[in-house]
Amino acid sequence: MSQVHGKQQAILLFPNQLVSDVYSIALESVYGFPVTSCTSPEEVIRQIRAQPEACLIADSTALGKALPELFQAQQSFARRTFILLIGDTEAGLPRGATGTQIKALPATVLLSDVLAEMEKALSLREVGLRYCRMSLKTLLARNERLHFDVYIKLGDEKYLKVLNAEDKFELPEFERFQAKGVEHLYLLRGDFFSVMDDLLKKAHALSSSPSTTEEEAIHASSAIFDLVQNAFHVEGFTPQVRKLAESSISLAVHCAKRKTALSLLLSRLDESRGSYINWHTTALSFICCKMATLLGWESDSTFYKISLAAILHDLPLGRDELAALQTRDEVMKSGLSETEKVHVLKHPIDAARLAATVEETASDVGFILEQHHERQDGGGFPAMLDHKDISPISALFIISHDIVNTMFKSPPQNFDIQNFLDDRDEQQCYTRGNYGKVFRALMEARDSL
Amino acid sequence: MAIEYFLNKKSEICVVSLSGKLDASDAAVLEQCMVSLSEAGKFRYIVVSMAGIQGCGQDAGRHFTKFQRAIREKGNLLICQLQAGVERDLKARGLLRDDEVERDLISALTKIVSREKR
Numbered sequence: 001m002s003q004v005h006g007k008q009q010a011i012l013l014f015p016n017q018l019v020s021d022v023y024s025i026a027l028e029s030v031y032g033f034p035v036t037s038c039t040s041p042e043e044v045i046r047q048i049r050a051q052p053e054a055c056l057i058a059d060s061t062a063l064g065k066a067l068p069e070l071f072q073a074q075q076s077f078a079r080r081t082f083i084l085l086i087g088d089t090e091a092g093l094p095r096g097a098t099g100t101q102i103k104a105l106p107a108t109v110l111l112s113d114v115l116a117e118m119e120k121a122l123s124l125r126e127v128g129l130r131y132c133r134m135s136l137k138t139l140l141a142r143n144e145r146l147h148f149d150v151y152i153k154l155g156d157e158k159y160l161k162v163l164n165a166e167d168k169f170e171l172p173e174f175e176r177f178q179a180k181g182v183e184h185l186y187l188l189r190g191d192f193f194s195v196m197d198d199l200l201k202k203a204h205a206l207s208s209s210p211s212t213t214e215e216e217a218i219h220a221s222s223a224i225f226d227l228v229q230n231a232f233h234v235e236g237f238t239p240q241v242r243k244l245a246e247s248s249i250s251l252a253v254h255c256a257k258r259k260t261a262l263s264l265l266l267s268r269l270d271e272s273r274g275s276y277i278n279w280h281t282t283a284l285s286f287i288c289c290k291m292a293t294l295l296g297w298e299s300d301s302t303f304y305k306i307s308l309a310a311i312l313h314d315l316p317l318g319r320d321e322l323a324a325l326q327t328r329d330e331v332m333k334s335g336l337s338e339t340e341k342v343h344v345l346k347h348p349i350d351a352a353r354l355a356a357t358v359e360e361t362a363s364d365v366g367f368i369l370e371q372h373h374e375r376q377d378g379g380g381f382p383a384m385l386d387h388k389d390i391s392p393i394s395a396l397f398i399i400s401h402d403i404v405n406t407m408f409k410s411p412p413q414n415f416d417i418q419n420f421l422d423d424r425d426e427q428q429c430y431t432r433g434n435y436g437k438v439f440r441a442l443m444e445a446r447d448s449l
Numbered sequence: 450m451a452i453e454y455f456l457n458k459k460s461e462i463c464v465v466s467l468s469g470k471l472d473a474s475d476a477a478v479l480e481q482c483m484v485s486l487s488e489a490g491k492f493r494y495i496v497v498s499m500a501g502i503q504g505c506g507q508d509a510g511r512h513f514t515k516f517q518r519a520i521r522e523k524g525n526l527l528i529c530q531l532q533a534g535v536e537r538d539l540k541a542r543g544l545l546r547d548d549e550v551e552r553d554l555i556s557a558l559t560k561i562v563s564r565e566k567r
Contacts, residue, residue, distance in 0.1 A: 018493060018565050021459035022558045025496075029457070029464065029554055108566075111559040 008122065011047045012037045013058035023057055026111060041066030048081050055118055060087035060104070068339045071102065082121045084114065127157050132192035132234055133184045137274060138226040140174045141219055142198075148191035152182065159186055183275075189234075196227055196244050203247035207254045214260060214268040217251040222272060222282045224248040225311065229278065232315055237354050248285065249307035256289035256303065262449045263417050265290055266403075270413055276320035280404055285310035287400045294449070295396065295441050306397055308355065309368040313401075316350035317343070326373070326405055328381045345381045348373055368397045376435050387433030395434040399442070402429075417449050451475055452502070454482040456489060462561065463492045464554070465520075468501025473508035479516040492524045496557050500530035510544055517544075525564075529557040 010033045014020035020037050027033040033055075038044045041063050048054060048070075056070075063070060063085070070083070083102040086109060103117055131151060139150070150163035162185065163169065177185065187195065199220070206212045206220050224244055231241045255265060269283045288306040292298055314323040322344050325331045331344050352366040371385060371394040378386035390398070402424070407415040421443055424430055430439035442449070452469030463486060469475070486495065497520070505513060520526045529551040531539070539545045551557040 016565065018461045019562055021462040022562050024459055025457060025462060025464055026555060026558050111562055112555050115555070 008033050009051045009054040010035045011044060011051065011054050011056045011058075013039075013041065013044050013056070013062050015059055015062045019059070022111065023114075026115060027057075030115070041070065045070060052081055055082045055084065055122060057084045057086070057114065057118070060085045068342050071339065071343075082118070082125060084118055084121070086114065124156050127159075129234065130189055131159055131186040132189050133186055133230040134192065134195070135184050135226045135230075135275075135278075136174050136177055136182065138223040139169050139185060140171070141223045142169070142195070145169075148187055148194070151186040151188075153184075153186055184230075192227075192231070193240070196231065196240070199224055199227060200244055200247050203251055207247075207250035212251075212254060214255050214258070214265060215272070217255050218268055218272045218282060218286065221248040221251045221285065222274060222278055224251075225278055225281050228311065229315065229318075233318065237312075237315075237357055245308070245311045246304075248282070248311065249304060252285040252289040252307050252310075253300075253303045255286055256293045256298070262287075262290050262294065266407065266415060266417055267413070270407060270415060273408075273412060276408065277314050277317070277323045280323065280408060281310055281314060283404045283407070284313070284400055287403055288397060291396055291400050291442070294445055295438065297393075297396070302393065305364045305368065306393060306400075309365050309372070309397060312351045312354050312365075313369055313372050314347070314351070315354060316347045322347075327375070328373075328379065328384075331381070348382055364391070364393055367391055368394050372397055372401060374398070376430060376432055387435050390434050392434040392437060395430075395438045399430060399435070399438055418446060421446055421449075452478050454478065454485075456482075456485055458489045458492075461493045462496065463489060463494075463524075464496045464498055466498045466501065470503045470506070471509045471513060472506035473512065475509060476512040479512055483516065483519045486520070486523065494525045494527060494561050495520050495523060496554065496561075497526065497528045498530045498554060499528060499532070499535065502535055503532065504535060505539060505544070510542055513539075513544055517549075525561075527551055527557040527560065529554050 008031070010023075010027045012020050012023050012027075012035060014023065014037075024035045024037055027035050036047050036051075036054075038047060044056065044058065044063070045066070048056065060067065067085075081101075085102070085104045087104075087107045103121060105114060105117060131153070133153075139146075146163060146165055146167050146169055148165050149161050150167075150169070151159040152162045154160055163173070167173075203220055203224060206216055224247060228241055228245045228248075231238075231244070265286060269279075269286060272282070273279050285307045288310055289303050292302050292306060317323045322336070322340065325334055325344055328345070331341050334341070336344065348370050351369040351372075355365045355369055368391075370383070371390055374380035374383065374385045374390060374394075375398075376387045376390075378384045383389075403417070403420060406420055421439075424439070425443060430436060452467055452471055452475045454468075455466045457464040457466070465482065465486065467482075486492075517526060517528075526549050528545065528549055530553055531545075531550065536545070536550070551560055
């Protein structure tokens with residue numbers, strides 16, 4: 001049996017102590033993995049939080065109803081955890097759970113086959129960890145010759161070099177890949193982080209230059225979020241990923257402080273439409289900051305809180321079709337599996353948990369994230385809070401979120417902020433509590449927006 | 450050089466790893482190993498890994514048999530990872546039971562799980 005390279009830990013959950021002992025001895029003796037044997041699903045989730053690199057081998061009946069929560073935990077903060085379930089599991093596996101993240105084996109499986117599956121998955125993961133994804137748009141936005149090789153993914157283990165360092169990546173190259181239906185290309189991990197550093201410097205230069213235009217700031221911010229999103233899926237929300245995310249906050253603040261009208265900023269954002277989560281997040285961050293300025297709430301702390309909330313709010317979802325669902329009703333009527341529905345309905349809590357991993361984050365960010373799908377009448381999710389429980393900053397975030405979604409649903413360049421306000425006024429969407437306060441302030445400024 | 454032993458204890462299984470060349474002077478070490486095993490608690494299975502055993506002297510057979518008997522009184526015995534020459538020698542001398550011998554540790558552990566499922 002070949003050795004799996006790298007420092008690896010294993011977490012076990014088996015109701016039968018003898019079976020747990022067997023796996024523990026096999027993993028320690030054959031692979032030298034430190035093993036943690038758990039006695040409950042809650043303990044498993046705690047262990048995964050502490051060891052996101054771990055490999056979990058569990059009896060599916062012991063996990064029981066905690067399986068969706070475990071899968072969510074893996075999606076939210078432990079992207080690299082490999083889960084091997086033994087027992088009657090296929091039916092309970094969440095949709096979207098791929099073979100490289102989670103694998104189900106029948107209860108009759110032999111120990112040697114379980115270990116072989118684990119080896120295969122960990123070896124695949126090692127290959128996967130060598131490459132990081134980057135969108136074609138972000139590559140194009142660099143606007144300079146490549147200083148790294150670029151690969152295309154052919155399969156879980158296969159990556160083919162398609163561009164060499166020193167090659168150009170300009171519009172013809174962009175269009176060539178786009179015509180083939182390619183949305184992302186891959187860089188070696190080290191190169192990816194070097195691009196992250198370059199972008200960080202660029203964001204710093206742009207945010208400290210008074211001549212930076214909205215277009216430049218929006219494009220840079222969109223590229224940053226693309227990297228944040230892709231790095232998050234490989235790394236989790238590490239300090240380096242967070243630093244990059246924060247650099248986009250400074251760009252949103254830069255634009256918020258300019259005297260530009262909100263409608264002009266909206267128009268600039270509209271021109272930069274891209275994939276749902278990327279565009280939606282970038283636009284939300286910019287609109288939140290601008291709205292805070294309009295309401296006279298401009299402070300570094302407020303800008304930081306709402307922008308960080310914008311960046312994190314859909315990060316646990318990862319997929320455009322999940323993030324596009326806005327109301328409990330839309331989620332329930334969607335064709336998603338029950339597990340995916342729970343995942344969507346709980347993503348505000350998962351996002352708040354992510355925020356809690358950032359030490360300096362004020363609790364306000366967590367509240368904004370937990371409340372960002374709530375509605376004035378209590379018809380939102382996850383907690384069905386009505387207007388009485390919504391903080392002013394959450395109300396600002398929710399209304400900004402509504403603007404961004406309405407914009408995305410409108411034909412390009414067809415969104416009008418005055419029409420939006422009139423419509424929401426007529427429907428009395430934002431009349432009570434802090435919703436009312438924020439909305440009235442916007443209505444008062446309506447003609448100057 | 451005297452043989453050495455190492456115990457890997459879990460709740461219901463203990464793996465005893467032996468190394469060295471077994472001869473008559475090792476009787477005390479095997480007895481000490483049994484004392485350690487008794488002190489470690491009760492086990493349903495005791496797996497003796499012989500990967501490090503390079504041979505068994507003619508005069509050591511009796512001690513090895515006593516060692517196996519003492520283990521059987523404590524739990525189910527499985528012996529694994531015998532070097533080919535050592536396995537041939539011990540079997541020829543009638544010092545091993547076929548149903549207690551497994552090729553390697555994974556085979557021994559697999560046997561435990563399959564017995565448990567029955």
